[in-house]
Amino acid sequence: MASIAEYYAGKNVLITGATGFMGKVLVEKLLRSCPEVKALYLLVRPKAGQSMQQRVSDMMTCKLFDRVREDNPDFHQKIIPISSELMQPGLAISPEDVEKLTGCIDVVFHCAATIRFDEPLKHALQLNVIATQQLVSLAKQMHHLEAFIHISTAYANCNRKHIDEVIYPPPVEPKKLIESLEWMDDGIVRDITPRLIGDRPNTYTYTKALAEFVVQQEQDKLNIAIIRPSIVGASWQEPFPGWIDNFNGPSGVFIAAGKGILRTMRANNDAVADLIPVDMVINLTLAAGWYTAVHRPKSAVVYNCTTGGINPFHWGEIEHHVMSSFKRNPLEQAFRRPNANITSNYLINQYWILVSHKFPALIYDLFLRLSGQKPQMMRIFNRLHKAISLLEYFSSQDWEWNSENMNMLMSQLTPEDRKTFNFDVRQLNWPEYIENYCIVYLLKRLRNIRYTFNTLLVVFIWRVFIARSQMARNIWYFVVSLCFKFLSYFRASSTITN
Ligand SMILES: CCCCC/C=C\C/C=C\CCCCCCCC(=O)SCCNC(=O)CCNC(=O)[C@H](O)C(C)(C)COP(=O)(O)OP(=O)(O)OC[C@H]1O[C@@H](n2cnc3c(N)ncnc32)[C@H](O)[C@@H]1OP(=O)(O)O
Numbered sequence: 001m002a003s004i005a006e007y008y009a010g011k012n013v014l015i016t017g018a019t020g021f022m023g024k025v026l027v028e029k030l031l032r033s034c035p036e037v038k039a040l041y042l043l044v045r046p047k048a049g050q051s052m053q054q055r056v057s058d059m060m061t062c063k064l065f066d067r068v069r070e071d072n073p074d075f076h077q078k079i080i081p082i083s084s085e086l087m088q089p090g091l092a093i094s095p096e097d098v099e100k101l102t103g104c105i106d107v108v109f110h111c112a113a114t115i116r117f118d119e120p121l122k123h124a125l126q127l128n129v130i131a132t133q134q135l136v137s138l139a140k141q142m143h144h145l146e147a148f149i150h151i152s153t154a155y156a157n158c159n160r161k162h163i164d165e166v167i168y169p170p171p172v173e174p175k176k177l178i179e180s181l182e183w184m185d186d187g188i189v190r191d192i193t194p195r196l197i198g199d200r201p202n203t204y205t206y207t208k209a210l211a212e213f214v215v216q217q218e219q220d221k222l223n224i225a226i227i228r229p230s231i232v233g234a235s236w237q238e239p240f241p242g243w244i245d246n247f248n249g250p251s252g253v254f255i256a257a258g259k260g261i262l263r264t265m266r267a268n269n270d271a272v273a274d275l276i277p278v279d280m281v282i283n284l285t286l287a288a289g290w291y292t293a294v295h296r297p298k299s300a301v302v303y304n305c306t307t308g309g310i311n312p313f314h315w316g317e318i319e320h321h322v323m324s325s326f327k328r329n330p331l332e333q334a335f336r337r338p339n340a341n342i343t344s345n346y347l348i349n350q351y352w353i354l355v356s357h358k359f360p361a362l363i364y365d366l367f368l369r370l371s372g373q374k375p376q377m378m379r380i381f382n383r384l385h386k387a388i389s390l391l392e393y394f395s396s397q398d399w400e401w402n403s404e405n406m407n408m409l410m411s412q413l414t415p416e417d418r419k420t421f422n423f424d425v426r427q428l429n430w431p432e433y434i435e436n437y438c439i440v441y442l443l444k445r446l447r448n449i450r451y452t453f454n455t456l457l458v459v460f461i462w463r464v465f466i467a468r469s470q471m472a473r474n475i476w477y478f479v480v481s482l483c484f485k486f487l488s489y490f491r492a493s494s495t496i497t498n
């Protein structure tokens with residue numbers, strides 16, 4: 001049987017959400033570990049005044065792609081951006097592109113979604129459900145399609161305590177919901193959203209559950225796998241430890257705690273923090289693509305991609321390791337000394353919010369006002385409280401996921417593939433992982449931004465100064481010639497001693 005890299009050799013792969021956090025890691029890993037892949041077709045939309053080509057070119061210059069660039073400087077030739085706005089009918093793909101895609105695609109990875117917890121229902125439905133439906137329709141027209149891999153979330157069924165690797169009946173028939181929301185204005189939809197989502201915490205988990213059902217309905221016609229990662233965090237090992245590019249989920253919380261802004265949060269010390277590194281999720285996703293295409297299971301296979309059942313780590317331990325990392329390696333320009341604590345008690349949390357968040361913010365803003373500056377701390381805290389109130393649902397309880405399919409998939413890999421596409425979560429050393437998460441990336445990125453900015457500022461000021469002042473020019477030439485003389489002397493003396 002072909003290894004994973006052998007399988008992807010010569011294949012054309014379609015990816016949605018390639019500009020997102022997980023999509024980028026997927027593109028990078030495919031290019032690096034399956035170098036014979038024929039082409040990656042990325043469905044991308046223009047955004048923020050940038051064309052889709054520009055966005056993809058920018059993405060490929062980022063540090064994440066350093067290792068691929070080293071191995072194959074021409075890797076960009078394998079990347080084919082296709083203009084697509086997933087919120088539009090037909091995904092806004094041109095007829096020529098549809099023809100191209102239906103004629104050549106072998107594997108589809110559907111990563112695109114809105115992951116915001118506060119997304120209005122209509123928007124979340126349009127992107128997470130209707131766009132998925134449209135992509136499935138496109139996939140059904142593909143002549144050589146071997147596997148359709150849909151990225152869902154382990155929390156799609158977070159209204160259950162025990163979650164098996166099955167697709168549960170949807171909270172509502174997606175078609176009926178789509179039809180009814182069509183005629184309702186946004187105000188009415190907003191009013192009925194809490195009733196519709198019922199015991200789920202947000203429109204994100206609700207629409208992701210509906211999307212799974214939509215995908216499952218096509219399981220007779222397509223070879224489908226559904227990947228359900230839990231809380232996706234920074235990379236564990238690849239392409240280097242600690243890579244992350246956003247403040248979603250716990251990352252924003254970690255940085256706010258490191259900056260001394262966040263001092264309290266409602267979370268259960270003893271609840272499992274089901275974090276999973278992004279590189280492990282992507283390794284499993286690529287392995288699932290291979291398995292689906294090679295074995296063609298009769299019905300959709302669901303992979304709960306979680307850590308809690310195999311290598312559990314708890315929110316209390318996360319708090320301990322995050323704080324100890326930041327105490328040993330403090331972030332620059334912190335608001336206060338980092339000292340965050342989690343508690344499951346609502347009243348205690350409210351007390352600390354008042355004493356440790358609101359009161360210092362008030363004092364700081366008063367100081368800013370008195371010194372003629374714009375107050376900002378209260379605004380920052382209000383945003384933080386909004387973000388945290390949306391996350392607390394996930395940090396205050398735990399779930400039990402069955403992950404037999406993840407183990408089954410691992411057992412199907414060759415020893416070599418098990419190393420190259422490692423998703424064995426037993427190997428995770430949590431303290432080491434958290435250290436890299438907090439320090440290696442977050443700290444380095446902040447420092448790099450500051451150093452780059454400061455260096456550019458100094459160079460800029462100096463250039464302006466030199467251009468305008470004869471004295472500055474004289475000083476500059478004097479310093480340069482002194483350095484030159486020193487270097488010549490140093491070289492001469494080292495030649496003599498050798
Ligand atoms: C030290 C003690 C640590 C103990 C740890 C305890 C608990 C951990 C906490 C959380 C774990 C739960 C995570 C559950 C994840 C479930 C897994 C999933 O299935 S999927 C994906 C998860 N999706 C998300 O995480 C999206 C969540 N974000 C949002 O919905 C929105 O960003 C928002 C929070 C509603 C804010 O929206 P708003 O329009 O107000 O603004 P922006 O999005 O533009 O962001 C504004 C500002 O806030 C920063 N931000 C964003 N997210 C967070 C966050 N999680 N924590 C803190 N700050 C956050 C964002 O970067 C912006 O900052 P800036 O203005 O400086 O750019």
Ligand SMILES: NC(=O)C1=CN([C@@H]2O[C@H](COP(=O)(O)OP(=O)(O)OC[C@H]3O[C@@H](n4cnc5c(N)ncnc54)[C@H](OP(=O)(O)O)[C@@H]3O)[C@@H](O)[C@H]2O)C=CC1
Nearest residue numbers: 017018019020021022085086087111112113152153229232
């Ligand atoms: N991050 C996490 O913790 C977890 C994520 N997941 C799932 O993983 C998948 C990827 O998540 P993640 O990478 O974190 O999400 P991101 O928000 O980082 O990326 C979302 C991607 O979807 C694209 N997209 C959004 N709207 C549109 C649109 N209208 N048209 C075209 N493309 C669009 C974005 O493109 P653009 O750059 O143009 O906005 C981006 O590439 C999602 O399905 C999510 O549900 C599951 C569990 C946890």
